[in-house]
Amino acid sequence: MTSLSSDVAAAPRTLMRFDRVERSVHWLNATLFLLLLATGLTLRGFPGTQWVGRRELVKNIHVWSGLLLPLPLLAALCMRRAGRRLRDDLSRLGRWTLDDRRWWNRRRRGGVALGKFNPGQKLNAAFVGASLIVMPVTGWMLRFPDPFSNSMRRGATAMHDWFAYGLLFTITGHILFALSDNEALRGMVRGTVSERWARRERPRWHAEMLLEASAAEDDEHENRSGTASARR
């Protein structure tokens, strides 16, 4: 028991940043988003995409990817145990602490203890979340325009366009930020980050993880002594 815990302390410690469910949802979303982006730009006639042709096929891929995209997220959120961390992420993303405000307002960011996400990530999530509502609604109107008036169709087209360009902008930023920080990227690829990264970049989350770990250890202790006393 003692030898085991010293082994753990000696090895460079890692913390679980995104569990399997969070990562699966993320990568399914990413794949479907890229499909939507590629087919969407083609349908919009973005220069260089005209040669693709096959409008009906491209349209069907776009519509089906769009219908599928929200499903992994919704399914994961509904899973009672497996969706726990994902639901926890959502409630973290929704609110700003005083530290978040300070980080956002001030150039000098030392001494600010961020939680699991920084305010930029939170705002990105707000925009992506709004897009998850606006894009399916307007997309539905473009696919089945019959019940809608001309001006509503034009409004839906404009909103679908503008939110798509907003997404193109924020997701490009998201990818660039991820590529500029290997450790953060690893958090979404393999699920873990080093303790050093966590302490430096997300001190408050790091502290939470330590608390959680010690709580789990206590639980384990209680369980062990519980079984031991039961044996006795």
Next chain:
Amino acid sequence: MADKPLKDLAPEWAQPSTPVTRRVFLGLSALGVAGIAVGGAVADWVNRSPIGRAASSAGVADLIPLGEAFRYYTVTDGFPSRSTAKYQLRVHGLVDHELKLSYADLASRTPTHLTKDFQCVTGWRVTGVHWTGVKLSDLLDEAGVQSKGKALRFTSFDGVYTESLTLDQARRPDVIVAYQMEGKTVSTEHGGPVRLYVAPMYGYKSCKWLDGIEVVDAVEPGYWENEGYDVDAWIGHSNGRDDKPV
């Protein structure tokens, strides 16, 4: 930076906080839904503004949703391409003399100039597009339509796109076989080197990559009509739309 000891850091959920992001999320969602009602008018306003005009004339309207832009549709793999040198238009079917016209043959005939809005059935419109071409009625007179001839069937060298018009529709003065757009040979994306331009109807009637005009005895619905669009595609009076006629 890491001057605070870790044990002093309370969990994020135990911190005083305000739902900033949640409000942004709700605000943006509301904006998007409200935009369905007013977005068309806003887009019009932006397109007519100096910024929109600049975007259109600089050609960036293709890249960003600013200004008016054509959207290109092709129904086959890629865009069919044919040089002006190799181009040939056949006028055949129920005619007295079959015509085989090169690009130069068309360009040497009396030109008709039309500057009109281009209106797509999906909603986009590009104002004041300048077309140059030959009146379809001139070509029909030249070929001599037989009395059995009642309608036209247009074919495209993409091998798939077809269109139709009645003879009465085809004889309107604003229906031309266009070989120039904005003073230049019609580009491949726009259906060049030669396309039909039926000004009073939605864009899909203006058959792109035109290579055949066949006089037939009855209207045969074309490609887009088989996809569910109206055969008589008058702008503002068909396809359940109320656009301003051009």
